Amino acid sequence: MSSTSNTTTISTIGPPSRRNTELALLVFAVIVPVFAYANAGLALSDELPSGMLSYGLGLGLLAGVGHLVVRKFAPYADPLLLPIATLLNGLGLVIIWRLDQSRRLAQQAKNADRVFSAAAPNQLIYSAMAVALFVGVLIFLKDHRILQRYTYISMVGALILLILPVFFPPVFGARIWVRVGSFSIQPAEFAKIIIAVFFSGYLMVKRDALALASRRVMGLYLPRGRDLGPILVVWAMSILILVFETDLGTSLLFFGMFVVMLYVATERTSWIVFGLLMSAAGAVGVASFEPHVKVRVMAWLHPFAVYQEHPPSWATTEQIAQALMSFGSGGVFGTGLGQGASDLIGFAANSDFILATIGEELGLAGTMAILLLYGLIVERGMRTALAARDPFGKLLSIGLSAAFAIQVFVVAGGVMGLIPLTGMTMPFVAYGGSSVLANWALIAILIRISDTARRPAPAPAPSTDAEMTQVVRP
Amino acid sequence: MNKPLRRIAIFCGLLVFALLLRDNWIQYVQADQLKNHKKNLRVDIARYSQPRGNIIVDGRAITGSAETNGINYKYKRTYKNGEMWAPVTGFASQVYGTNQIENLEDGILTGDDDRLFFNRTIDMLTGKEKTGGDVVTTLNAKAQEAAFKGLGNKKGAVAAIDPRTGKILALASTPSYDPSTIAGASDKDAAAWKALQKKYNPDDPMLNRALRQTYPPGSTFKVVTAAAALENGLYKDVDDPTNSPLPWIMPGTTKPLPNEGSIPCKNASLRVALRYSCNTVFGKIGADLKEDKMREEAEKFGFNSEVFTPVRADKSVYPQDMEPSSNAMSAIGQFDTRATPLQMAMVAAAVANDGKLMKPYMVSGLRAPNLSFIEQAEPEQMSEPLSEDNAHKLQDIMETVVQVGTGTAARIPGVTVGGKTGTAQHGVANSKNPYAWFISYAKGKDGSSPVAVAVVVEGSDTVRDDIAGGKLAAPIAKDVMKAVLAGEK
Numbered sequence: 001m002s003s004t005s006n007t008t009t010i011s012t013i014g015p016p017s018r019r020n021t022e023l024a025l026l027v028f029a030v031i032v033p034v035f036a037y038a039n040a041g042l043a044l045s046d047e048l049p050s051g052m053l054s055y056g057l058g059l060g061l062l063a064g065v066g067h068l069v070v071r072k073f074a075p076y077a078d079p080l081l082l083p084i085a086t087l088l089n090g091l092g093l094v095i096i097w098r099l100d101q102s103r104r105l106a107q108q109a110k111n112a113d114r115v116f117s118a119a120a121p122n123q124l125i126y127s128a129m130a131v132a133l134f135v136g137v138l139i140f141l142k143d144h145r146i147l148q149r150y151t152y153i154s155m156v157g158a159l160i161l162l163i164l165p166v167f168f169p170p171v172f173g174a175r176i177w178v179r180v181g182s183f184s185i186q187p188a189e190f191a192k193i194i195i196a197v198f199f200s201g202y203l204m205v206k207r208d209a210l211a212l213a214s215r216r217v218m219g220l221y222l223p224r225g226r227d228l229g230p231i232l233v234v235w236a237m238s239i240l241i242l243v244f245e246t247d248l249g250t251s252l253l254f255f256g257m258f259v260v261m262l263y264v265a266t267e268r269t270s271w272i273v274f275g276l277l278m279s280a281a282g283a284v285g286v287a288s289f290e291p292h293v294k295v296r297v298m299a300w301l302h303p304f305a306v307y308q309e310h311p312p313s314w315a316t317t318e319q320i321a322q323a324l325m326s327f328g329s330g331g332v333f334g335t336g337l338g339q340g341a342s343d344l345i346g347f348a349a350n351s352d353f354i355l356a357t358i359g360e361e362l363g364l365a366g367t368m369a370i371l372l373l374y375g376l377i378v379e380r381g382m383r384t385a386l387a388a389r390d391p392f393g394k395l396l397s398i399g400l401s402a403a404f405a406i407q408v409f410v411v412a413g414g415v416m417g418l419i420p421l422t423g424m425t426m427p428f429v430a431y432g433g434s435s436v437l438a439n440w441a442l443i444a445i446l447i448r449i450s451d452t453a454r455r456p457a458p459a460p461a462p463s464t465d466a467e468m469t470q471v472v473r474p
Numbered sequence: 475m476n477k478p479l480r481r482i483a484i485f486c487g488l489l490v491f492a493l494l495l496r497d498n499w500i501q502y503v504q505a506d507q508l509k510n511h512k513k514n515l516r517v518d519i520a521r522y523s524q525p526r527g528n529i530i531v532d533g534r535a536i537t538g539s540a541e542t543n544g545i546n547y548k549y550k551r552t553y554k555n556g557e558m559w560a561p562v563t564g565f566a567s568q569v570y571g572t573n574q575i576e577n578l579e580d581g582i583l584t585g586d587d588d589r590l591f592f593n594r595t596i597d598m599l600t601g602k603e604k605t606g607g608d609v610v611t612t613l614n615a616k617a618q619e620a621a622f623k624g625l626g627n628k629k630g631a632v633a634a635i636d637p638r639t640g641k642i643l644a645l646a647s648t649p650s651y652d653p654s655t656i657a658g659a660s661d662k663d664a665a666a667w668k669a670l671q672k673k674y675n676p677d678d679p680m681l682n683r684a685l686r687q688t689y690p691p692g693s694t695f696k697v698v699t700a701a702a703a704l705e706n707g708l709y710k711d712v713d714d715p716t717n718s719p720l721p722w723i724m725p726g727t728t729k730p731l732p733n734e735g736s737i738p739c740k741n742a743s744l745r746v747a748l749r750y751s752c753n754t755v756f757g758k759i760g761a762d763l764k765e766d767k768m769r770e771e772a773e774k775f776g777f778n779s780e781v782f783t784p785v786r787a788d789k790s791v792y793p794q795d796m797e798p799s800s801n802a803m804s805a806i807g808q809f810d811t812r813a814t815p816l817q818m819a820m821v822a823a824a825v826a827n828d829g830k831l832m833k834p835y836m837v838s839g840l841r842a843p844n845l846s847f848i849e850q851a852e853p854e855q856m857s858e859p860l861s862e863d864n865a866h867k868l869q870d871i872m873e874t875v876v877q878v879g880t881g882t883a884a885r886i887p888g889v890t891v892g893g894k895t896g897t898a899q900h901g902v903a904n905s906k907n908p909y910a911w912f913i914s915y916a917k918g919k920d921g922s923s924p925v926a927v928a929v930v931v932e933g934s935d936t937v938r939d940d941i942a943g944g945k946l947a948a949p950i951a952k953d954v955m956k957a958v959l960a961g962e963k
Contacts, residue, residue: 103545264478307513321513327500328508329516341516364501368494375490382483386476394475398482405486409493418496 018079019071025083026063033059033090036337040098043338049097058124059090062131073138074451080380081450084373085428085443089127089436091370092429094337095357096120099350102343119350119431126433130440137444144449148392151201158195161187162237166244175245176423188250189425189438192257192407193445196399199258203265204392211266234258239282246292249410249422253403255279260402261395264385293420300420319345319353323415327359327367334363350431352423355415371412374427378405381446387453397449400442515546520584522547522568527583527606527843529563529575532615535608537563544568547659551576556652558622561631561645561682562613562836564785565653570667574682574785575609575837582607582840582848589840589848597843607848608841612641616957617925621646624950630910630931631683633815634954637823637915637926639853640832642783644927644954645816647683685787688812689930692898693943694911695807696756697821697872700744702771703759704864712744712867722754724761725798731757731806734897745871749879751895753806760805765796768805774859775831776820777813783836790817807898818913818928825868826892826915826923829860872914881912883948886956890917893951895943907933912947916955918962925958927951 034056041049049055063086070077097120099105109116141147147154164187165175177184203210210227238251259275287293298314299305303324306315326342329335340360345353359367381401388394407424414421425435500508510517526549528535536559538552551566553559564574572580581587585594585606597604614634621632625648634644655666672678681687703709709716720740721730731753733739739752747755760768772778772792781787790813793804803809813821816834824831833856840849860868872892875881881893893914915926929947 107545260482264475264482267475267478304511304513318513324500325508325511325514325516327497328505328511329514330501331505331509332502341519344515359497359501364497364505367497367501371490371493371497375487378486378490379483382479382486385479386483391475394479398479402482402486405489409489412493413496416493416496416500418492 017075019067019075022070022077022079022082023067025079026067026086029083029087029090030056030060030063032087033094036091036094037097040094040337043336044098044101055093055124058128059086059093062086062128066131066134069135069138070447074447076454076456077447077451078380078384078454080376081443081447084377084380085440088370088373088428089130089440091358092354092426092431093120093123093127095354095361095429096123096350096431098338098361099343099354099357101338102349104341104343105346105349108346122433123431123436126436129433130436133437134440134444137441138448141445141448144393144396144445144452145390147197147396148201148204151198151205154194154198154201158191158198159237161191161194162241162250170246176247176250186425186432186434188247188253189432189434190441191250192253192403193400193438193442195254196257196261196396196403199261199399200392200395203261203395207265207391210262210271211268235278235282239286242282242286242293243290246290247423248293248296248420249407249414249424252279252410252422253406253424255282256406257399257403261399264398265391265395296420296422300414300417303417319347320415320417320421322346323353323356324417326356327416330360330363330367332364334359334361334366337361351425352411352421352430353415354426354430355412358429359416370429371408374404374408374412377401377443378408380450384446384450384453388449389453393449393452397446400446404439404442518568519546521566521580522549522551524585524604525549525606526551526566527585527608529559529583530608530610530841531559531562531613531618534615542658544659551653551657553652553654553657556654557650558618558646560650560653560680561647561684562611562618563653565656567653567656567663567667568659569663570656575611578784579609579837579840582609585843587840587848590842593842593844605843607843609837610839610841610847612636612639612643612836612838612851613645614643614958614961616961617644617954618646620644620953620957621927621929621950622648622650624929624953625931628931628946629677629683629933630929630947631687631815632927632929632950632954633684633819634925634927634958635816635819635823635832635834636958637827637832637923640823640834640856641838641853642816642834642836643925643958645682645684645836647681647687649677649679651679682785683930684815685783685785686814688788688790688814688817689909689911689932690811690898691807691813691818692896692909692911693751693753693807694818694821694894694896694913694928695805695811695813696748696751696896697825697868697894697913698772698775699756699759699768699805700748700868700871701775701825701860701864702763702768703744704867705771705860706763706767708759708762709744712871715741715743716747716755716759718742718747718752718755718758720754722758724757724802727799729799731802745874748871748894749874751880756806757802761798761802763805764798765794765801765804768792768801769794771859774857775824776817776856781816781820781834783816783834785836787814787816787834790814807896815928815930818911818930819926822893822913822915822928823923823926824857824859825865825872826917826926827865828862829865830858831856876914880944881914881948883944884912884914884952884955886916886952886959889955889959891915891952891955892917893948895948897943909933910943910946912943912951914948914951914955916959918959924962925955927954929954 066082100118100120106116164178168179238255241247242251262271295314303320306318322345342357342360343349378401385394385398411424411426413419425432427439525539529537536554539549540552542550547568564576566572566576583606585604617634621644632646651670656663670680718741724731733753737750739754769792777790777792780789793810800809804811833854835851838851839847842848869892876884876891876893880895884893896911898909910931913928915923917923929950931946
């Protein structure tokens with residue numbers, strides 16, 4: 001392929017592919033959850049769980065397939081993303097399985113006339129589907145720039161996905177579900193990716209207009225009125241999500257993602273100022289007339305108010321207090337898997353509140369490790385954005401990783417009482433098909449972009465001119 | 475675009491950092507507070523996740539643990555003869571917490587006490603389950619049974635002490651309750667708990683009358699007054715006539731202090747006055763000694779301070795800053811003088827133990843699961859309200875009360891018994907049924923006294939005179955003393 005006659009200065013020796021690093025990390029990412037599974041089983045029933053072998057093989061198989069596909073279709077991809085996602089997904093399965101064994105949750109479901117069914121097998125199926133989606137994305141999305149073509153289709157798709165839940169009955173107070181028969185999905189999880197595609201495509205085209213055609217007022221670059229349009233639309237959309245779907249998390253996620261991408265595209269700090277001002281206005285406005293949000297805020301400020309002799313009307317759930325006591329009871333090293341009582345949280349213990357179980361059973365050490373793993377995914381995404389050579393790739397990867405970061409912050413912060421609680425799921429760890437599928441797709445896209453970014457430049461075709469020049473050499 | 479990208483990367487790093495900080499805050503800084511929050515069910519879950527240690531009387535456990543396999547609690551506390559022992563054990567309930575010994579020695583009973591650290595470590599290394607230690611009490615099962623049976627359906631309390639050591643031998647309170655009925659977490663337990671609350675049950679069965687109810691001690695307090703007279707040198711000999719006119723007008727008033735019936739109280743000696751329970755004689759002693767000296771003596775017997783056995787006993791009261799007439803009334807156990815049954819048992823015990831008051835206690839030792847004692851109580855002198863000489867004089871006249879006076883019902887053939895009856899009036903103008911009191915001690919063959927007892931029976935509506943104490947309370951005291959003496963042989 002290379003010829004001695006090549007005079008170009010671009011090196012054809014690219015960075016190492018790091019596929020073997022990824023494989024080694026994957027081995028750990030499979031072994032750690034398998035040991036965790038054994039640990040939980042021994043603690044709960046004094047014997048190794050019967051499904052241990054199949055679980056280990058299953059997780060190993062998923063990881064192996066993922067690895068082989070990455071090796072074949074994205075050989076220069078970032079080596080950390082796949083192992084971390086596998087590890088988080090595997091640990092999530094163990095914790096969901098552990099909560100399946102809870103007699104307390106079973107009794108609680110029975111008291112509420114609900115059917116308590118094991119969630120871990122479902123989650124395993126979702127994970128398999130998610131890895132299939134991951135493989136599909138890597139195989140069929142040869143280049144992320146193809147997505148650029150679908151900018152406006154993405155916009156329509158995202159809007160439909162976001163509006164759809166309004167037409168379905170609310171589940172536990174929030175309209176975030178689309179239910180067809182016994183099958184239900186959370187469209188916001190998928191909308192997260194699609195809307196990032198739209199923003200990237202849109203901003204890539206409009207960034208110059210947004211950045212340059214502005215007036216300078218008091219040190220800030222004010223955009224023209226017509227350029228303000230899109231940001232207003234997104235702002236209005238997130239307010240509407242908040243009002244009609246009472247979904248604080250999703251609206252925060254979209255707006256935050258948009259402001260971040262706008263800032264990156266235009267390099268104008270004024271957009272951040274605008275974003276913050278508008279979200280503050282929106283938050284105050286909605287909180288003043290939307291009771292649902294007010295309840296969340298009050299419950300965040302006074303988590304233990306529900307235990308007062310005459311609890312105030314907004315103190316309706318002890319979940320936050322229970323989650324905090326879960327974390328506190330775990331202490332620095334935790335009780336060990338299967339030995340905590342985080343199931344006292346009751347409803348949503350294995351989805352929105354799953355971090356509390358990690359906190360109690362794996363302790364401060366384990367929780368910090370998990371949070372750092374999320375941080376690592378985010379920073380690898382940022383790294384990909386830095387390395388990406390095209391603006392669309394940069395915007396898309398920064399959008400996706402910022403969305404991921406905001407989601408982790410919103411969920412973990414809510415469960416730990418740092419910010420008001422919003423109904424969102426911990427990526428990869430929490431129970432939920434939509435979440436797992438969407439996040440594996442997100443990782444696939446990041447891997448695709450990072451592969452493109454790190455891929456060595458193809459050797460330039462031998463230039464006929466060069467040949468000729470050589471000919472005349474003596 | 476790379477500059478804003480770096481800034482966003484830093485921002486996302488800060489988000490994660492904020493989460494890490496918060497995590498440290500709740501899992502390290504506030505961890506203990508959250509872990510032991512009163513609404514944190516884990517505390518109780520841990521408490522009942524293993525069999526609880528037992529409370530031991532006479533080498534036998536009066537408590538137990540039953541495996542319930544409940545969702546939250548694996549074990550439930552059980553009690554043997556719970557009604558009888560409730561004033562000693564208290565309760566340990568999965569829902570309503572713990573009290574008395576169950577509460578105070580919770581660390582030992584659950585096995586969490588620091589002193590069991592070594593045991594716990596060994597158990598952990600050998601793979602044994604954590605077990606709780608036992609609390610060994612000083613109580614005497616036979617005496618307790620005599621006290622509880624003696625009280626029967628009557629409302630009242632009995633406290634018995636070993637005067638030589640201060641060991642509490644019996645502690646009964648009726649009406650009582652069975653702590654087993656509120657130990658669990660079921661609806662039945664909740665209903666039982668509700669029914670036991672004072673709001674729904676005027677008899678207040680959960681009140682530990684032996685320690686937590688103060689009564690006007692009535693004439694039994696005259697023993698304290700007699701001790702004050704002897705100690706302060708007001709009268710030297712119990713057979714010398716006292717300076718006691720009859721009728722006697724209380725200082726600062728025009729009212730004579732009445733006696734119960736026509737009894738020979740004029741200038742009566744202390745022996746006669748105690749035998750007939752002369753209000754005039756003891757009222758005047760109180761007036762002659764004045765309030766401060768009276769209170770000083772009462773406080774030497776333990777009045778005006780709480781007693782920790784280790785279960786807290788309420789403060790018995792000899793009042794302060796009174797009119798001289800009120801002080802005279804206080805000296806015969808009326809006005810605002812109040813005493814717990816334990817306090818009056820301490821009075822009898824101090825006299826019986828030749829003037830030395832031993833600190834009453836009911837936990838003789840704490841035992842690790844491997845049956846080795848990690849703590850053993852030593853008898854401890856609390857005070858010396860009487861000199862030995864004066865104590866003998868007081869014993870002498872208290873024995874007269876039982877031989878020929880108001881306390882004949884407590885006579886035990888072949889045993890020296892000293893005692894004092896009392897009938898405390900209460901309510902406006904004595905409108906309510908009086909309390910029948912009896913305090914006494916019995917002596918063993920060697921002259922030392924193995925038991926002092928105080929009995930109070932509320933609402934003895936049949937008899938209103940001073941003999942009520944002798945009729946209602948003395949037989950119970952007698953049975954308790956006999957039970958203890960039988961064990962001494």
